[in-house]
Amino acid sequence: MSEAHTAPLAVIVLAAGQGTRMRSRLPKVLHPIGGRPLLGHVLHTAATLSPARIAVVVRHERDRVAQTVAELSPDAVVVDQDEVPGTGRAVELGLDGLDDFAGDVLVLSADVPLLESVTLDALVATHRERAASVTLLSAVLPDPTGYGRVLRDASGDVERIVEQKDATDHEAEVDEINAGVYVFRADALRRHLSKVGRGNAQGEKYLTDVVSLARRAGERIAVGIAPDPAAALGVNDRAQLAEAARLLNARTVRRWQLAGVSVLDPATTWIDVDATLEADVTVMPNTQILRATTIAAGATIGPDTSLVDCEVGEDAVVRRTDATLAVIGARANVGPFAYLRAGTVLAADGKIGTFVETKNSTIGEGSKVPHLSYIGDTTIGRGVNLGAGAITANYDDIAKHRTEIGDEVHSGSHNVFVAPVRIGDGAKTGAGAVIRKDVPAGALALSVAPQRNVEGWVENNRPGTAAADAAARARSAQESGDGTQRQDG
Numbered sequence: 001m002s003e004a005h006t007a008p009l010a011v012i013v014l015a016a017g018q019g020t021r022m023r024s025r026l027p028k029v030l031h032p033i034g035g036r037p038l039l040g041h042v043l044h045t046a047a048t049l050s051p052a053r054i055a056v057v058v059r060h061e062r063d064r065v066a067q068t069v070a071e072l073s074p075d076a077v078v079v080d081q082d083e084v085p086g087t088g089r090a091v092e093l094g095l096d097g098l099d100d101f102a103g104d105v106l107v108l109s110a111d112v113p114l115l116e117s118v119t120l121d122a123l124v125a126t127h128r129e130r131a132a133s134v135t136l137l138s139a140v141l142p143d144p145t146g147y148g149r150v151l152r153d154a155s156g157d158v159e160r161i162v163e164q165k166d167a168t169d170h171e172a173e174v175d176e177i178n179a180g181v182y183v184f185r186a187d188a189l190r191r192h193l194s195k196v197g198r199g200n201a202q203g204e205k206y207l208t209d210v211v212s213l214a215r216r217a218g219e220r221i222a223v224g225i226a227p228d229p230a231a232a233l234g235v236n237d238r239a240q241l242a243e244a245a246r247l248l249n250a251r252t253v254r255r256w257q258l259a260g261v262s263v264l265d266p267a268t269t270w271i272d273v274d275a276t277l278e279a280d281v282t283v284m285p286n287t288q289i290l291r292a293t294t295i296a297a298g299a300t301i302g303p304d305t306s307l308v309d310c311e312v313g314e315d316a317v318v319r320r321t322d323a324t325l326a327v328i329g330a331r332a333n334v335g336p337f338a339y340l341r342a343g344t345v346l347a348a349d350g351k352i353g354t355f356v357e358t359k360n361s362t363i364g365e366g367s368k369v370p371h372l373s374y375i376g377d378t379t380i381g382r383g384v385n386l387g388a389g390a391i392t393a394n395y396d397d398i399a400k401h402r403t404e405i406g407d408e409v410h411s412g413s414h415n416v417f418v419a420p421v422r423i424g425d426g427a428k429t430g431a432g433a434v435i436r437k438d439v440p441a442g443a444l445a446l447s448v449a450p451q452r453n454v455e456g457w458v459e460n461n462r463p464g465t466a467a468a469d470a471a472a473r474a475r476s477a478q479e480s481g482d483g484t485q486r487q488d489g
């Protein structure tokens, strides 16, 4: 093995640019795809290469970007770029941040999020096998507009890279682009960068100029051509951001399909990179499975469902539902048209049904809230059935209070539980009850006044109306005995 084979690897991630073309308050490299910022994808891929050092170069919105680096890649050093613009200056300062690192330096752009570690591994391997000074990743694109073009001489060796803005019409016809990802020998890189000027259309210190300097110095330049050109996509504007998100999602959906998940409509199914799904999950169309959501075997999710940071148990069914930070137990049934907010815990075999909103509430095993309800700050035991239209009045204008419902409670339709209030085990409540006081175990709670019928009120008070006519017809039919006959029949 030559010395080059064993050289240590450092990674420099370029994340200092403003990202003007995004037209955004959020720094470009923090825009998310697949539930993770662009920069996060690049840091994640970098980490899989187990480099000796990682430096991330920041400048625009540096505190926010540095914060993300600290969260996602705490071992990385954050290096500040100065007022000299350009990728060359960024790498020069990144190298300084690695002190006197000697070995190979992999440079990654934070706005090129889809490259996979196998591609980068192969690039590093090519660099070492060829004992190159510079190895760049290129891709052949049907539309190379906007990228730097790789210019080769008559014998096919790389001569230089020309940026779109500096290219002649002839050069712009070249469809081999620079992916913005390179491996350099640290010493050569340091030497060449000190000679890079700013005499170009953008007045920037271009990293790409290192290629022509290395060539003039007679050093070897190697190229790795990206096996999947789409993975070289650089995100500069919102259209490219959406395209990157789509490509990443297609990759994620396919990964889960091959792991045994049925995804009926990949085009309308969005799965974040941190979500996990077990075999025999079925995902119906128009469904978003986001952040760290986990879905156990046999569950059916969708259609028209968004889950953010949720946990779904085995064989649960979740239809037309919006849920965040909720736990849905095994064999539970949710939706259609349910809204589960943070802190909802639905135990095994439970149900949160149609037009039901829940928040910060535990619903016990086999318990059901089937229709038209708001359940907030509530603990519900096992085997409970709440009638249609149950409302927990948890807020008294000053503070939130809890409702505690025991095991095997059955409530009548259209109840209001005015918290703080407790319903004992096995208790029942009448239809329309407003429960303001605790209900002992086994009691029937009634709060509605007994019904009183005022006979003849409509005919006396609304004469001449259709209602009065109908009442009169019913009365005469009854008086002539027809009504009685009809009832008997």
Ligand code: UD1
Pocket: 014, 015, 016, 017, 018, 029, 057, 058, 081, 084, 085, 086, 087, 088, 089, 090, 109, 110, 111, 112, 146, 147, 148, 149, 161, 162, 163, 177, 178, 179, 180, 206, 207, 208, 233, 234, 235, 236
């Ligand atoms: C760059 C390449 C281009 C290549 C393309 C691939 C140069 C001069 N051009 O162009 O050949 O085809 O990427 O996507 O390198 N950055 C800094 N500091 C700066 C400027 C940029 O850290 O002063 C960072 C950006 O945050 C970004 C990356 O470097 O992550 C690339 O910068 P960008 O301005 O997008 O370069 P491109 O014009 O896309």
Ligand code: CA
Pocket: 111, 234, 235, 236
């Ligand atoms: Ca770019």
